[in-house]
Amino acid sequence: MADRNAPKKHGKSGDAREERLKAALKANMARRKAQAKARASADDKADKDEG
Template sequence: MAEKNAQKNHGKSGNAREERLKAALKANMARRKAQAKARAASGNKADKDEG
């Protein structure tokens, strides 16, 4: 029973977790976008090797 009460009591900690996850997701998406951009720029040279 104590666990059910603990799950319902999100309060500030739940909001802080959401904000932290949102910031991490934003940073991750920015990193992936930069990686894709770099791959696209250097990919033209690497894709020509058809061995």
């Protein structure tokens, strides 16, 4: 219970966590962008095959 009132430490570990989160977000966005590009490419190919 005493830990709830203790101030949170912002220091080197906080910066490291922020850097890890930033890198994970960047990788996630790149992966999503690649997936969207692949889906769009697959849709274009499907449209050309039908028509």
